[in-house]
Amino acid sequence: MDPARDRSISRRRWLLAGMAMPFSLASAQSALSVFYDGQNLRPVAPNLHFLAGKALERLKSADTVVFVAKLQLYAIDNSLPLGLKLGKFVVSYDILEEKFKAVITESAERSRSGMTASQAEAWCLDTLAISAAGLSPDRPFFLRLEMRAAGPQEQFSNVMADPVRAVIELLGRKAGPGEQHWGPLDSRPLRLSDLVRMTVPGARTG
Secondary structure: OOHHHHHHHHHHHHHHHHHOOOHHHHOOOOOEEEEEOOOEEEEEOOOOOOOOHHHHHHHHOOOOEEEEEEEEEEEOOOOOEEEEEEEEEEEEEEOOOOEEEEEEOOOOOEEEEEEOHHHHHHHHHHOOOEEOOOOOOOOOEEEEEEEEEOOOOOHHHHHOOOHHHHHHHHHHOOOOOOOOEEEEEEEOOEOHHHOOOOOOOOOOOO
16 A cells, blocks of 8 residues: 555544544633643643632632642543543642642642642642553543632542542532633643653653
8 A cells, every 4th residue: 555645644634633533622622731741641821810810819818719620631532541640739829928728638748838829729730641552642632621629628539638639529510600610621632643752850840
């Protein structure tokens, strides 16, 4: 078979796959991008500001706010996610220093303090890393991100006690009046072979 013809067919399938993406994905291409470190895919959403609005009001009133997040990896040709990462961010605010602190609770707790709002948002999202192992370099995929702020009454009883179940339940429940919910935000169609592997020593560690 002619290699040139094979490449032409591959390009045609890639374009058709992009055209067949859901409208929500196409309309939000700039909402979510991806940082690839050679092993993991990490979401980057510079226009997503969750330390704002009601959450920021609570933080500046000396309250601690819990945010839950879900990142999913989808193949373009498959409706089932190939990867899933759930996250829980416990954020507080130092009124005197006007800086944020975020705590990530996983198998081992990680925290960082003295951050601006944008730094805290970026650091929290960076912890939502999905492994790219097993993903074919030429297989089209996209990432989908969804977040929610836990309410004052629900965050410490349910979210802290059973975080995995709480994340799923919170994101599956429609946000009520005054509650904050972000997403789903989708990346544009991507392939590992098109991504530049980026490694910045010390910049993306917990």
